[in-house]
Amino acid sequence: MAYKAVYENWQADPEGFWMEQAKAIDWDRMPSKALFDDNAPLYEWYADGLVNTCYNAVDRHVERGRGDQVAIIHDSPITHTKHEITYAELRDRVASLAGALRAKGIEKGDRVIIYMPMIPEAVEAMLACARLGAIHSVVFGGFAAHELAVRIEDCKPKAIIAASCGLEPGRVVHYKPLVDGAIEQASHKPEFCVIFQREQEVASLTPGRDHDWHGFQYGTTPADCVPVEGNHPAYILYTSGTTGAPKGVVRHTGGHLVALNWSMKNIYNVDPGDVFWAASDVGWVVGHSYICYGPLIHGNTTIVFEGKPVGTPDAGTFWRVISEHNVRSFFTAPTAFRAIKREDPKAELIKNYDMSCLRALYLAGERADPDTIEWAQDVMGVPVYDHWWQTETGWPIVGNPAGIEALPVKIGSPTVAMPGYDVQILDDSGHEMPAGELGAIAIKLPLPPGTLPTLWNAEARFHKSYLNTFPGYYETGDAGMKDKDGYLWIMARTDDVINVAGHRLSTGAMEEVLAAHPDVAECAVIGVSDELKGQLPVGFVCLTKGVNRPHDEIARECVKLVRDQIGPVAAFKLAVVVDRLPKTRSGKILRAIMVKIADGTEYKMPATIDDPAILDEIREALQGIGYAKG
Ligand code: COA
Numbered sequence: 001m002a003y004k005a006v007y008e009n010w011q012a013d014p015e016g017f018w019m020e021q022a023k024a025i026d027w028d029r030m031p032s033k034a035l036f037d038d039n040a041p042l043y044e045w046y047a048d049g050l051v052n053t054c055y056n057a058v059d060r061h062v063e064r065g066r067g068d069q070v071a072i073i074h075d076s077p078i079t080h081t082k083h084e085i086t087y088a089e090l091r092d093r094v095a096s097l098a099g100a101l102r103a104k105g106i107e108k109g110d111r112v113i114i115y116m117p118m119i120p121e122a123v124e125a126m127l128a129c130a131r132l133g134a135i136h137s138v139v140f141g142g143f144a145a146h147e148l149a150v151r152i153e154d155c156k157p158k159a160i161i162a163a164s165c166g167l168e169p170g171r172v173v174h175y176k177p178l179v180d181g182a183i184e185q186a187s188h189k190p191e192f193c194v195i196f197q198r199e200q201e202v203a204s205l206t207p208g209r210d211h212d213w214h215g216f217q218y219g220t221t222p223a224d225c226v227p228v229e230g231n232h233p234a235y236i237l238y239t240s241g242t243t244g245a246p247k248g249v250v251r252h253t254g255g256h257l258v259a260l261n262w263s264m265k266n267i268y269n270v271d272p273g274d275v276f277w278a279a280s281d282v283g284w285v286v287g288h289s290y291i292c293y294g295p296l297i298h299g300n301t302t303i304v305f306e307g308k309p310v311g312t313p314d315a316g317t318f319w320r321v322i323s324e325h326n327v328r329s330f331f332t333a334p335t336a337f338r339a340i341k342r343e344d345p346k347a348e349l350i351k352n353y354d355m356s357c358l359r360a361l362y363l364a365g366e367r368a369d370p371d372t373i374e375w376a377q378d379v380m381g382v383p384v385y386d387h388w389w390q391t392e393t394g395w396p397i398v399g400n401p402a403g404i405e406a407l408p409v410k411i412g413s414p415t416v417a418m419p420g421y422d423v424q425i426l427d428d429s430g431h432e433m434p435a436g437e438l439g440a441i442a443i444k445l446p447l448p449p450g451t452l453p454t455l456w457n458a459e460a461r462f463h464k465s466y467l468n469t470f471p472g473y474y475e476t477g478d479a480g481m482k483d484k485d486g487y488l489w490i491m492a493r494t495d496d497v498i499n500v501a502g503h504r505l506s507t508g509a510m511e512e513v514l515a516a517h518p519d520v521a522e523c524a525v526i527g528v529s530d531e532l533k534g535q536l537p538v539g540f541v542c543l544t545k546g547v548n549r550p551h552d553e554i555a556r557e558c559v560k561l562v563r564d565q566i567g568p569v570a571a572f573k574l575a576v577v578v579d580r581l582p583k584t585r586s587g588k589i590l591r592a593i594m595v596k597i598a599d600g601t602e603y604k605m606p607a608t609i610d611d612p613a614i615l616d617e618i619r620e621a622l623q624g625i626g627y628a629k630g
Pocket residue numbers: 140141142143166168169173279280281284286308309310332333335336339364365500501502503533568569570571
């Protein structure tokens with residue numbers, strides 16, 4: 001069937017469509033219906049079914065004869081190791097870990113924070129939680145102790161599972177002191193921690209609280225899968241919003257299984273047994289959906305890659321991994337390709353590898369610029385599919401449904417809405433805009449299975465962030481347009497979220513950190529365009545009256561403060577002291593104009609500006625740090 005027919009099928013009978021897709025999942029009790037709308041505008045899917053995620057991702061494949069198939073390939077150019085785990089081995093390892101967690105009191109509904117680098121144990125820890133019905137919350141390794149503490153405070157984990165260290169090129173990331181620091185900062189204390197000791201660094205354990213990963217499994221009974229309700233939370237994943245407090249995106253179990261399984265064939269075009277690789281990190285939604293759950297639920301082989309597109313050891317690493325492991329579909333962020341292109345513009349290194357196994361490249365996480373897409377297409381000789389989605393949705397909203405029908409690519413557009421998503425472009429008053437006109441991108445409710453039903457402990461914030469602006473719709477936070485063929489074009493965020501190297505960051509969170517500096521009276525953080533990372537944060541600070549310490553010393557302290565509080569992932573390296581910030585007469589900081597000055601794009605002087613001369617001061621400040629194009 002062609003894409004249009006599938007989409008129309010869904011439109012004609014959404015519930016029938018999703019009940020049909022649910023048949024691909026092994027339920028302990030089949031749900032009586034797909035959509036539960038009694039609490040609209042909050043919706044749930046498959047709420048009265050009973051099911052276990054780990055069973056569907058692991059055990060069922062073993063029971064059906066895939067036990068010897070490789071489930072996980074760990075490829076770490078950083079440690080120079082490669083290692084494969086079959087589905088049968090994965091089942092035993094996960095059942096053992098789950099048994100040990102249960103012996104320590106972890107049960108259905110308990111929260112467990114996972115803070116681990118790109119090693120198979122990270123995926124095993126996620127699956128062990130799923131096996132017990134425990135709710136995991138994975139925290140990206142590039143976040144600092146404070147960010148970890150904020151998450152501990154919010155989701156109140158009974159346990160934390162961490163590794164002794166992570167490995168960045170040329171630098172060991174000492175996880176254990178970060179975990180200790182976070183627990184100290186948080187008022188909630190987990191009952192225990194499990195630490196996976198890596199060869200590269202053995203962490204000291206706190207007696208009575210910390211347990212060694214292997215030691216604590218000794219002598220415990222492996223755990224069976226615990227069936228949970230379709231609307232039982234599978235996980236919480238925190239993502240950046242407009243303020244310093246991250247949003248805890250909740251994922252319900254049933255819809256997550258059905259939607260991810262559907263996407264593997266219909267979007268990523270892989271069949272069970274094929275190797276699928278998403279070069280991301282388990283700390284992000286891409287890692288949850290397409291390193292851990294999606295490929296495993298669908299019976300694929302997934303790759304856990306601990307390395308970078310360049311420098312580990314060179315810009316040919318991606319080609320090596322693809323050809324060596326026979327990757328069929330490959331997913332990464334455009335930044336990774338920009339990095340490779342910068343190092344090896346003629347792609348000389350690809351000539352060393354047989355890439356005939358690869359069928360397509362999928363890009364997401366940030367805007368894919370046409371140059372990068374064209375370069376990737378030329379050097380790899382496969383279609384490049386941009387696709388657009390968010391932590392909140394958990395799977396693609398708009399993409400090229402290559403497994404149904406590969407639609408013509410329009411470079412710069414992530415293509416068309418997937419079944420389940422009625423994507424519309426709205427004006428400020430919520431009316432649909434004609435084709436070709438720019439507006440807010442919204443999705444008509446209900447969102448499909450697999451998307452967020454609410455925010456953890458924050459239902460009011462869920463309404464405020466996503467549902468209140470356009471009643472009856474989910475507000476995506478992105479602006480864009482649809483063309484006459486129904487292709488979507490994503491233009492910009494409508495809030496203060498920026499995207500740095502495919503990592504979603506909050507300028508508001510950075511401003512909160514800067515404002516806490518004792519010498520800072522006022523500040524603004526903006527995202528400026530960057531050729532490699534898409535955007536980079538730049539901070540402007542105004543000093544408290546009477547402070548006359550050297551400005552560059554204060555700027556350095558500001559940079560350190562953000563790194564210490566939010567983490568290296570913020571990539572916050574540019575801070576500058578200014579006398580004043582441009583504001584409207586009512587006191588609103590004109591951040592959008594500051595971005596335009598930095599990027600050299602045209603802007604209209606707002607009639608409400610308090611003092612236009614300040615814009616020249618901002619331009620000079622940006623020029624001082626090499627960041628004003630205009
Ligand atoms: N744990 C600890 N620190 C981490 C980390 C992790 N998992 N991931 C990144 N960091 C650190 C980096 O070491 C770097 O630290 P530094 O300031 O000491 O150099 C900092 O966070 C910023 O990282 P990043 O923005 O990723 O830049 P980079 O210079 O290390 O690498 C690229 C540049 C282009 C190679 C890299 O950004 C990349 O691979 N991007 C792909 C994007 C991607 O996969 N995104 C996932 C979303 S789909």
